[in-house]
Amino acid sequence: MGISITGTGSYIPSVITKNEDFLNHEFLETDGTGFNYENAVIIEKFKAITGIRERRYASPDLNTSDLGYLAAEKAIEDAQIDKEELDYIIFAHNFGDVTSGKIQGDTLPSLATRVKHLLKIKNTRCVAYDMLFGCPGWIEGVIQANAFIKSGIAKKCLVIGGETLSRVVDDHDRDSMIYSDGAGAAIIEGDGGSGEILSHASVTHANGEAYYLFFDKTYKSEGCPNTRYIKMHGRKIYEFACTHVPQAMKDCLDDSGVDIKEVKKIFIHQANEKMDEAIIKRFYRLYGVQPPQDIMPMSIHKLGNSSVATIPTLFDLVRKGELENHEVKKGDVVIFASVGAGMNINAIVYRY
Numbered sequence: 001m002g003i004s005i006t007g008t009g010s011y012i013p014s015v016i017t018k019n020e021d022f023l024n025h026e027f028l029e030t031d032g033t034g035f036n037y038e039n040a041v042i043i044e045k046f047k048a049i050t051g052i053r054e055r056r057y058a059s060p061d062l063n064t065s066d067l068g069y070l071a072a073e074k075a076i077e078d079a080q081i082d083k084e085e086l087d088y089i090i091f092a093h094n095f096g097d098v099t100s101g102k103i104q105g106d107t108l109p110s111l112a113t114r115v116k117h118l119l120k121i122k123n124t125r126c127v128a129y130d131m132l133f134g135c136p137g138w139i140e141g142v143i144q145a146n147a148f149i150k151s152g153i154a155k156k157c158l159v160i161g162g163e164t165l166s167r168v169v170d171d172h173d174r175d176s177m178i179y180s181d182g183a184g185a186a187i188i189e190g191d192g193g194s195g196e197i198l199s200h201a202s203v204t205h206a207n208g209e210a211y212y213l214f215f216d217k218t219y220k221s222e223g224c225p226n227t228r229y230i231k232m233h234g235r236k237i238y239e240f241a242c243t244h245v246p247q248a249m250k251d252c253l254d255d256s257g258v259d260i261k262e263v264k265k266i267f268i269h270q271a272n273e274k275m276d277e278a279i280i281k282r283f284y285r286l287y288g289v290q291p292p293q294d295i296m297p298m299s300i301h302k303l304g305n306s307s308v309a310t311i312p313t314l315f316d317l318v319r320k321g322e323l324e325n326h327e328v329k330k331g332d333v334v335i336f337a338s339v340g341a342g343m344n345i346n347a348i349v350y351r352y
Contacts, residue, residue: 003149004195005142005350007081007187008316009074011067011162012303015057019043019177028172028219046177051273055180055304057166060100064093065114067183068162071312072115075158079187083121087154089128090144091115091162092137092308094341095230098167103227105168115160134213135269135340136202137161137308139348142188142336143200149190160185161308170229172219178272179230180304184312194330195352199256201248202346205240212237213341238275241339246283248345249337256349260287262333263295265318265326269338270300270310279337297326311336328352 023039035042047053058067068091076083089112096107097114112128133140138161145157162183169176215228253260266283268276276296284291299314306313315336317323328334330352337347 002196003146003188003190004193004197005186006189006193006195007075007077007079008185008312008319009071009076009078010184010313010316011070011074011182012313013056013058013062013067013181015059016054017057018054019047019052022177026172026220027174030219032219032221042174043177046174049272049274050178051298051301052178052304053301056182056306058164058181063097063099064095064162064164064183065097065111065118067164067181068111068160068185069115069118071162071183071185072119072158072160075185075187079189081156081187081189083119084123084126086121086123086126086156086158088145088148088157089116089126089160090131090141090157091128091160092131092133092141093161093163094132094134094137094307095163095168098164100167111162112160134342134344135271135307135310136338136344136346138184138312139336139338139346140202140344142186142197142348143202143346145188146197146200149188155190157188158185159188161312163307163309165230165305165307168230170218170231173229173231175232175234178305180306182303182306182309182313184309184316186312186315195350198258198333198349198351199252200346200348201252201255202344203248205244205343205345209240209343212240212343238272240343241275242278242282245279245337245339245345246286249283249335249347250286252347252349253335258333258349260284260289263335264332265328265334266296267311267315267334267336268296269340270298270303270314271305271339273298273300294325297323299323307340311338
């Protein structure tokens with residue numbers, strides 16, 4: 001039985017924030033002291049490493065569940081299915097709904113339940129739940145959907161990845177420039193299309209790596225000590241990803257039985273351009289070959305890092321011909337791969 005992605009959709013927020021919009025920010029070191037160079041230098045170095053020129057933020061009237069709903073609507077329409085036939089709605093996120101101007105994440109009810117409500121699905125056997133797995137959450141949701149369908153307890157699943165990271169960042173942390181908002185969704189079906197999930201792999205490194213991403217107070221000494229923001233040990237994450245992600249991808253590809261030369265595209269989590277480039281180079285080095293040109297579509301330059309939303313959004317853009325110089329054709333083998341908080345790594349080999 002072939003289990004395939006029969007429809008995709010994404011929601012890219014309307015608010016564009018460019019790098020120059022951070023020129024007047026007060027960026028601080030972890031100890032609360034200022035940097036010895038101007039913001040223009042900080043921003044230029046940031047762009048050189050991450051590749052980010054601008055990012056998207058959700059408008060104040062929309063929460064993460066709203067973004068997920070808007071992406072889900074498009075995926076359902078694209079797949080041409082009856083929404084009442086959905087067996088599962090899996091919503092991957094990290095912080096729930098963080099209402100603009102507030103500091104508390106809201107996960108009651110689950111975001112998946114909120115999406116089901118917004119979609120007006122009446123079928124009570126459509127089970128809705130959330131996935132907390134860091135940035136690799138959407139891929140892990142697809143892996144779970146695949147398992148449900150293989151086991152016979154589901155036929156159609158909706159998997160969403162969404163986040164509004166702009167609402168959980170410390171404005172005094174230069175890493176705040178990395179994060180963005182957005183949502184992507186996909187319909188996973190058994191015998192529903194020509195595509196096929198060929199293999200998958202997931203690992204969790206938590207022996208020393210568990211807190212590479214964490215919540216902590218602002219770098220501003222006068223800031224509210226009880227408010228927490230997303231923080232990360234960027235250098236450790238970079239080294240971790242470059243060391244472990246290529247091997248995880250290789251294990252997944254080897255398990256699929258597909259030759260490296262058959263891979264047409266690699267959809268990797270849009271975290272950092274230089275890190276992603278290093279991962280791809282090391283992955284191909286494991287096979288003793290050079291990466292093909294245009295193997296790795298990138299959306300980070302304009303969309304930033306929207307965590308769980310990056311891969312489903314990127315895949316949707318390429319599927320629909322909205323990313324220049326990139327396309328997928330029937331029969332193409334692609335790899336999805338991600339790394340993030342946990343520290344979690346996962347991958348899927350998929351024949352389109």
